[in-house]
Amino acid sequence: MAIAKRGLVLGATAVAAAGVIVTGAGLHLSQSKAFFEESPKEVIDEVWQLIDNTYVDATFNQTDWEAVRTDYLSRDYSSPEAAYDAVREMLELLEDPYTRFMDPDEFRNMQIDTSGELTGVGIQITQEEETDEIVVVAPIEDTPAFEAGLRSKDVIVEIDGQSTEGMELNDAVSLIRGPVGSGVTLTVRRDAEIIDFDLTRARIEIHPVRYSVNDAPEGPIGYIRLTQFSSNAASEMKEAIDDLESQNVVGYVLDLRSNPGGLLYSSIEIARMWIDEGGIVSTVNRQGVADEEIANNRALTDRPLVVLVDGGSASASEILSGALQDNGRAQLVGTQTFGKGLVQSVRSLPDGSGVAITIAKYLTPSGRDINQQGIEPDIVVELSEEEQEELSDNRDRIGTLEDPQYRQAQELVLQIVRANQNTAIEPQ
Known part of the structure; x- marks a missing residue:
């Protein structure tokens, strides 16, 4: 089985903060958007099938994946949002921070392609598996984050005064992103020092x-x-x-x-x-x-x-x-x-969400x-x-x-x- 190179993401985070994202996966459009909206349970089965067919760990983190499907499909979901919460809960069983679900808003925020034009403050972040801390992988040159002096391994402890303790990676991304020209304050821990960075979001053309x-x-x-x-x-x-x-x-x-x-x-x-x-x-x-x-x-x-x-x-x-x-x-x-x-x-789902x-x-x-x-x-x-x-x-x-x-x-x-x-x- 050969893997198509142009559909693979190798950034240190598959979600890159402040709109810095490299994607390119082919679209997976097997059912209509309307059908997904009317039957929110279908998004759960769609994600389950994708994991079942392609996830790197055949043991699914020592989880009975068939039983997981039976469990989640036996429940009733009153809205797409309820189904989205269930998908996230299901994926948590894998204990893999890089395998994650994005609702339509999150997925749209992520869909900046790799043409070299980025929107945001210019950092990529990850979530440490053991501590759940939001950590800077690296700032990208000539971006607001780089100019301000953010560094690899800085731990983001607050975003605009809101603590990141217990925060999901996608939620941190959503808080950091925003309109071009608007401001965001990132508070980081660097060794024993706490530093505030006041950043202005920008649209940046990157020559790598x-x-x-x-x-x-x-x-x-x-x-x-x-x-x-x-x-x-x-x-x-x-x-x-x-x-x-x-x-x-x-x-x-x-x-x-x-x-x-x-x-x-x-x-x-x-x-x-x-x-x-x-x-x-x-x-x-x-x-x-x-x-x-x-x-x-x-x-x-x-x-x-x-x-x-x-x-x-x-x-x-x-x-x-x-x-x-x-x-x-x-x-x-x-x-x-x-x-x-x-x-x-990265796969697009018919209702505009993604995984x-x-x-x-x-x-x-x-x-x-x-x-x-x-x-x-x-x-x-x-x-x-x-x-x-x-x-x-x-x-x-x-x-x-x-x-x-x-x-x-x-x-x-x-x-x-x-x-x-x-x-x-x-x-x-």
Whole structure:
């Protein structure tokens, strides 16, 4: 069973706060909207069937899934809202924060596609399984959240003064979203400190790739920063590599820090630009290996490559960095990645509601399951609190020698360049 790449969500959250959402799943329209409205029980059976057919865990979290169907369909529901509550209750049995139901309003709020235009404050959030805390995966560059200084791992404790304790992820998203130009205050816990962030919601056009050339004695270094795996990421990455190759760079630093993920096919296309041969990722559903992606001998460059990662590098970022690391194509510098190795399919239901279902997990080429584990860099470079604040306040220093993690990455590239030069001049 092959899985269609364009229908899969690999963001660290399948719901991304403030309208930052990457979806693309095919529509599932088996019954009419009117029929669902007249028979609210049908939405329960529809969701049950989707879980039964596609959910990654064939034991359904050690639940008798047939008995669950019998139980919920034996009840009477006076309205669609009552059925929606029942669906949410049913899905809670799976204990999977990424598999969730969205009523029509929530689903409409989520349906910003991956064209690169986002609405909101520009963060992706997740809900910790053990604590139920609402946690920032990463802010997206050039968004209100990024400009204000929100960081990966910040815990959102209040939204406009309302406590998030016991709050569902979708409810947090609804509170954070709102009209462009309106304000929202996020109160976060960062270590032992409580910080208020007053943000103005905006509509933002995102270009996921930025690049530049940094001079070095051994030759120019190409620096590429990839902020998310949207539908235009691969084309922008190709343009960047082609341009940098034309400038005769001697090596590359690829920056995936605070990149929360995106589309599976985007990460695969970009991996093929760097890897000439070898595996990229295996997608595993409950029947076993459903799909294996490999390089196709179309790499755009074979020059030395070092990749920057951190705790905000999630999902599709981990696919790319894991593939590059496992194939020996690149060394990783920074800190341990986020650890999100699950794939969601987002399905539309005929009444305008929707459901996101965890249908698979992915493994790196060497078979690593990174979910909740993350990927360890080859060279760990921690940033102090002062260094983080310095880079946050002076973003033009990111990707320069004033950026400690980049400085280490560039030195590693130059070490490889020097070693290659010495090998080339050795007498044969």
